[in-house]
Amino acid sequence: MDIANKIKTLRESTGMSRKEFSEHTGIPVRTLEDWEAGRRTPPEYIPKLIAYQLKYEQLLKKEDLNDEKS
Numbered sequence: 001m002d003i004a005n006k007i008k009t010l011r012e013s014t015g016m017s018r019k020e021f022s023e024h025t026g027i028p029v030r031t032l033e034d035w036e037a038g039r040r041t042p043p044e045y046i047p048k049l050i051a052y053q054l055k056y057e058q059l060l061k062k063e064d065l066n067d068e069k070s
């Protein structure tokens with residue numbers, strides 16, 4: 001999978017629009033559009049950082065839910 005598809009897949013996995021994802025990650029909308037369209041290529045570490053951020057946030061949410069049940 002190329003970087004453009006990785007970023008698009010990560011964004012789509014959140015259910016967020018580009019605008020929402022942009023606000024969430026701090027990446028400008030135009031940059032996301034260019035990356036997803038393959039007009040520009042981000043450094044290879046960017047999809048890994050985004051994936052890490054999303055995974056971390058999921059873990060925090062899961063932990064919060066477990067704390068509320070206790």
